[in-house]
Amino acid sequence: MKPARNRNVTVHDLGEFGLIRTLQSTIGRSETSVVVGIGDDCAVLRGNRPDSYLLYTCDPVVEGVHYRPRDPARKVGWKAMARNLSDIAAMGGLPRWAVVSIGLRRNTPVQWVKQLYTGLHAAAQRFHCQIVGGDTTHVKHEQFVVVTLIGEVEKSRLTLRSSAKIGDSVFVTGTLGGSLRGKHLTFIPRIDEARWLANHFPVHAMIDLSDGLSNDLQRLVDVSPRGTGFEIDAAEIPIARAAQGKLSAALNDGEDFELLFTIDPRHVTGLRQKWARKFRTKLTEIGRVVRSHHKVALIERDGSKTPLTPAGYDHFAKD
Ligand code: ADP
Ligand code: MG
Helix, strand or coil, X not given: CCHHHCCCCCHHHHHHHHHHHHHHHHHCCCCCCEEECXXXXXXXXXXXXXXXXXXEEEEEEEECCCECCCCCHHHHHHHHHHHHHHHHHHCCCEEEEEEEEEEECCCCCHHHHHHXXXXXXXXXXXXXXXXXXXXXXXCCCCCEEEEEEEEEEEHHHCCECCCCXXXXXXXXXXXXXXXXXXXXXXXXCCHHHHHHHHHHCCCCEEEECCCCHHHHHHHHHHHCCCCEEEEEEHHHCCEXXXXXXXXXXXXXXXXXXXXXXXXXXXXXXXXXHHHHHXXXXXXXXXXXEEECCCCEEEECCCCCEEECCCCCCCCCCCC
């Protein structure tokens, strides 16, 4: 079946992953200045520097989807910047420049917009990133903020989604689930942790968790070498307090903005020791990369193995 050619197929029918795959085939192959195009947390581009790449990413926040109309504007601004910073972190990079596109209803108080920019600026400044422009439009209904970020990463420190190796240990930072109870507006993007990791250890694959562990593991598997799978230990998954002990929330809620990465197991002891000295952020080994036919398996507490199907956030699934 070629669903995208059928006029009656909707974005709901394809789902978010399926839609992006369709767009990818429409755009076709990239030219040589593109090191990584669609498929990772950022596009990776050749700039003028011999030792580093440019990183390029954009993520929106939309009223009613990513925040509620009554959420404080400063927090909305923080989130809009921070979710993009999180994608730069996932590549092992540093953010440099941002442009910000906003859509406002005509009756929006200027004070609201100033607060929005206080939040955007605070998140950018914390990670030495500058807002250098943008665009402004009016909207009739829901407001939005789209941040586009350019970052840089040394070639030797670039961490891709596609670099998992069979035998690797799988780690996650922080705790997962329940983000909607508040953290989704105030989280700290893991730039410092990711930079430190890329500086001190040969990290293989890395992704930031935005759509739920179950979805984002599937994203890793989809771009990993053929025959690569993941085994995740249910008992090891660090469940956030806001998830109230629910494993399903930790697997599927989304908007955790934590890092998930894989590393050769011989570095695990050193990593744990050095991490504990450097960060208060939790670091947990949740599983391993195994030889398998492109599957993610959950190892239950009783040792039984079940497929971990993606049940995280999909923008086009029905509510
Ligand atoms: P993230 O959650 O890290 O922002 P996603 O997993 O949602 O990224 O996106 C996967 C890939 O698809 C990324 O490389 C992203 O740039 C690309 N992508 C998403 N939406 C579009 C789009 N509308 N057009 C082109 N590429 C897109
Ligand atoms: Mg991401």
